[in-house]
Amino acid sequence: MKTLTKRKHSLVKNSPDHFRVLGDNIISGIDNSSNGSILSRIGNTPLLKISKVTKGINPDVEIYAKAEWYNPGGSVKDRAALNMILEGEKSGELKKEKVIIDATSGNTGISYALIAVVKGYKVKLALPSNASEERKKILRAYGVELILTDPLEGTDGAQKLVRDIYEKNKEIYFYPDQYNNPANWQAHTKTANEIWEQTGGRVTHFVSGLGTTGTFVGTSRRLKQLNPEIQTVSFQPDAPLHGIEGLKHLPTAIIPGIYDESLSDKTIEVSTTESYEMVKKLLREEGLFVGISSGAAMAASLRLAQELESGIIVTVFPDDGKKYLSEKFWDEL
Numbered sequence: 001m002k003t004l005t006k007r008k009h010s011l012v013k014n015s016p017d018h019f020r021v022l023g024d025n026i027i028s029g030i031d032n033s034s035n036g037s038i039l040s041r042i043g044n045t046p047l048l049k050i051s052k053v054t055k056g057i058n059p060d061v062e063i064y065a066k067a068e069w070y071n072p073g074g075s076v077k078d079r080a081a082l083n084m085i086l087e088g089e090k091s092g093e094l095k096k097e098k099v100i101i102d103a104t105s106g107n108t109g110i111s112y113a114l115i116a117v118v119k120g121y122k123v124k125l126a127l128p129s130n131a132s133e134e135r136k137k138i139l140r141a142y143g144v145e146l147i148l149t150d151p152l153e154g155t156d157g158a159q160k161l162v163r164d165i166y167e168k169n170k171e172i173y174f175y176p177d178q179y180n181n182p183a184n185w186q187a188h189t190k191t192a193n194e195i196w197e198q199t200g201g202r203v204t205h206f207v208s209g210l211g212t213t214g215t216f217v218g219t220s221r222r223l224k225q226l227n228p229e230i231q232t233v234s235f236q237p238d239a240p241l242h243g244i245e246g247l248k249h250l251p252t253a254i255i256p257g258i259y260d261e262s263l264s265d266k267t268i269e270v271s272t273t274e275s276y277e278m279v280k281k282l283l284r285e286e287g288l289f290v291g292i293s294s295g296a297a298m299a300a301s302l303r304l305a306q307e308l309e310s311g312i313i314v315t316v317f318p319d320d321g322k323k324y325l326s327e328k329f330w331d332e333l
């Protein structure tokens with residue numbers, strides 16, 4: 001074992017030899033050599049080419065999607081949650097005895113839950129009671145305390161409640177406040193760098209949905225630094241009451257503090273029905289079992305593609321479809 005440890009340090013980190021020598025320090029492909037934790041697997045998600053549902057668009061237009069369900073918590077929100085927690089630790093605001101509290105439609109909650117388990121924190125979350133059953137079950141399985149809020153008030157209702165609880169008990173809680181925390185969008189500087197590298201700098205358009213707006217704002221801001229010519233396109237549900245979990249209809253919602261409208265070169269509205277239909281198409285034609293906001297992302301990207309003669313469009317598929325299996329649209333073939 002001693003020899004193993006000695007040799008380990010003489011090898012280039014993450015090289016094939018490094019992994020071979022580490023041997024049983026690696027469990028199920030998790031690189032335990034950095035800090036021994038699954039958190040080192042957040043980010044660096046695959047970029048997939050979408051090639052079948054794109055039939056009919058100009059052959060000089062290509063569409064790619066970041067497969068964010070490859071993050072260990074199963075969604076894009078691992079990136080933001082980890083960065084907000086790391087920033088909280090760095091600033092001294094998050095101490096071991098504090099409870100992490102926030103409002104979330106589910107995915108950020110799952111990310112907090114995962115990170116909290118690894119780092120040894122407790123988590124309390126408010127979410128609308130109509131969030132998918134699968135998400136609520138996953139959160140409870142992690143040991144998270146849930147406060148269910150009025151579904152008609154959406155995530156805005158959950159946000160108001162959490163702010164109230166936090167204001168009254170600041171010494172007990174750490175409130176990352178994902179809608180107003182710059183560490184949310186800053187996490188996506190890395191998402192943009194990945195897209196830039198994975199496309200060899202060829203990306204011309206970025207398409208993303210708006211929830212907390214962290215993914216859109218952070219990725220767009222960095223892509224425009226890398227190449228100011230890149231067009232960044234946001235999309236949102238076409239109605240206040242919609243079924244695209246994770247996204248906001250901004251004209252009728254509280255605008256997140258981190259949102260920067262000036263980054264949006266174009267805005268697209270997507271209906272719940274077309275998102276459901278695209279989820280089925282992506283599964284049955286591409287073999288991609290994605291969530292509803294990914295269906296919406298594909299629908300928005302296709303709409304943009306139809307206007308272009310050439311280009312490399314990159315979008316984000318925030319999570320996979322397994323958490324939405326109880327949705328009724330699956331019963332309609």
Ligand SMILES: Cc1ncc(COP(=O)(O)O)c(C=O)c1O
Nearest residue numbers: 107211212213214215246293318
């Ligand atoms: C499934 C899903 N899609 C999209 C989003 C939106 O991402 P963002 O909050 O970065 O705008 C979320 C956010 O929670 C989500 O859960």
